[in-house]
Amino acid sequence: MKPTVPDAIATAIRTVLHDTGRDAKDVAPAMLLSTDLGLDSLDLAQTIVLLERSLGVDPFRAEAAGRPSIRTVGDLIAIYTEAVSRS
Amino acid sequence: MTSLDLSRVHAEPAAERLAVAIDETARQDASRLAVVADAGGPSRRAVAYADLAKSISAVEAALAAARPAGVVVRARRVESLVAVAAACGRQGVPVALVPDDARDLVGELRDWLVVDDSLAVSAGGRQRDALYSGPPHVVVATSGTSGPPKLVQRTWDAVLSAARLAEQWQGLGWLLAYDATRWAGIQVWGQSLLTGGRLVVPASRDPDVVARALVEERVAILPATPTLLRRLLASADPGLLAAAKPERITLGGEAADGPLLAKARDMFPAARITHVYATTELGEVFRVADGQPGFPAAWLGRELPGGVRISTRRDGELLVQLSRDSAEVATGDVVERRGDRFEFTGRRSDVIVVGGAKVFPKRVEEVLRGVSGVVEARVYGQPSAITGELVAAEIVLADPLPAGSTPEGIRAAALAACRDSLEPHGVPRILDLVKRITTTSAGKTSRRPAVVR
Structure with a gap:
């Protein structure tokens, strides 16, 4: 069974932090990916691959231009919720 | 054991050499085994030289009647493939040896006759042009490691040029771990059958099956890629491995690293271990037999056996000049100096670009394999919309695991080892246990x- 989008995102971010030797954190929608969670572009790229595995979609692949801004965990949740509903 | 009159084999035109050598061995020692197929498995099949010679004659007679423009071999059995190739060579018919993954290229050869394991040569199809006078040749597919596979034409001289016919190479058992239609595989069966050898084809690439074939068929020569040898040493039943007695191990197709060479020496102390550097375009360039990875730095700019000269480009790419009159060729292989050696860093086309930074997968694999409990590793580029690519890896764990360790612990240790010895963009972001x-x-x-x- 597929996890819910917020659960999958929280799991992916915790895996990224764990794999890179950082402390796991609680993940909340209002958190800023960069300042609050310390994620850089490599971390974000890893998160997206992990989410493609757990949710079966990669909303960033098709969007070469006009990528929506992703600053918070909530932004990710919105993008993935829409992508999952379209898949 | 009677030996072949190899001066006679030498004297034949290259295209006819295989058929002549097989006939000659069959005449001297009819029951000697030419091919042991499905070795190490339950349905082992042995083919004597006399049987192989008979198949070749039968195919030749049919070819002489049908006069096809060319023959595409579509055989599952190695002995069928060899019989058709040898028959085509002696009859002057071009022959295509095409692996499964290049089958869609065969459309280029649609006028050619297809021959399968039945060895039946049907009439029909376009006949050979009476005025056709080019030398009989062999069509093979390039490996497709860099770029899509394509069909290329090779003369029989080129196909058999690396075969060694000296007395010491006669009547040995050769392991065919490669696909028989690939260049490396053709080299193995060509060499074996030209010298009255016994070609041992394992039933599968399963490490235990290969190890059993080595022992039961008394294989003397073990040609393999480093990847296949590593899997054999890591995963085959140690008791079987200990009973195997290869005299020579010839590694090729990929760079051999120091830990693998050391492990092979430990397991097979009596074997002479050679590493061949060859490319599809150039054939064999040089061999290294000192048991160390890479090649001596002193080789650069000096004339090597066969008149070969090697040099490097500023970025480390290896350049090869086969002879004084030939042009320098860029090989696509990147080397770097470590002490008094040049070691292979990897293929230029294998480079993973992570946010503009280059990562050679081979370097990452070496770090992963150095972790206790990891026996095999593979690194590849995972496409990413954010960074272009990410470094991704698969590792195989030792079975049984080292005492006191867990899969999760080994995975964490592997990531930590990569963080310690690689640039941040080179650390795998995806690491799967497989x-x-x-x-x-x-x-x-x-x-x-x-x-x-």
Whole structure:
């Protein structure tokens, strides 16, 4: 069974932090990916691959231009919720 | 054991040499085994030289009647493939040896006759042009490791040029771990059958099956890619391995690293271990037999056996000049100096670009394999919309695991080892534990993204 989008995102971010030797954190929608969670572009790229595995979609692949801004965990949740509903 | 009159084999035109050598061995020692197929498995099949010679004559008679423009071999059995190839050579008919993954290229040869394991040569199809006078040749597919596979034409002289016919090479058992239609595989069966050898084809690439074939068929020569040898040493039953007695191990197709060479020496102390550097375009360039990875730095700019000269480009790419009159060729292989050696860093086309930074997968694999509990590793580029690519890896764990360790602990240790010895962009972002790493049909470590189910 597929996890819910917020659960999958929280799991992916915790895996990224764990794999890179950082402390796991609680993940909340209002958190800023960069300042609050310390994620850089490599971390974000890893998160997206992990989410493609757990949710079966990669909303960033098709969007070469006009990528929506992703600053918070909530932004990710919105993008993935829409992508999952379209898949 | 009677030996072949190899001066006679030498004297034949290259295209006829295989058929002549097989006939000659059959005449001297009819029951000697030419091919042991499905070795190490339950349905072992042995083919004597006399049987092989008979098949060749039968195919030749049919070819002489049908006069096809060319023959595409579509045989599952190695002995069929060899019989058709040898018959085509002696009859002057061009022959195509095409692996499964290059089958869609055969459309280029649609006028040619297809011959399968039945060895039946049907009439029909376009006949050979009476005025056709080019030398009989062999059509093979390039490996497709870099770029899509394509069909290329090779003369029989080129196909058999690396075969060694000296007395010491006669009547040995050769392991065919490669696809028989690939260049490396053709070299093995060509060499074996030209010298009255016994070609041993394992029933599968399963490490235990290969090890059993080595022992039961008394294989003397073990040609393999480093990936296949590593899998054999890591996963085959140690008791079987200890009973295997290869005299020579010839590694090729990929660079051999120091730890693998050391492990092979430990397991097979009596074997002479050679590493061959060859490319599809150039054939064999040089061999290294000192048991060390890479090659001596002193070789650069000096004339090597056969008149070969090697040099490097500013970025480390290896350049080869086969002879004084030939042009310098860029090989696509990147080397770097370590002490008094040049070691292979990897293929230029294998480079993973992460946010503009280059990562050679081979370097990452070496770090992963150095971790206790990891026996095999494969690194590839995972496409990413954010960074272009990410470094991704698969590792195979030792079975049984080292005492006191867990899969999760080994995985964490592998990531920590990468963080300690690699640039941040070189550390795998995806690291999966797998039962077996993906290899190409040529027996090399695949660089393609994993298929996640």
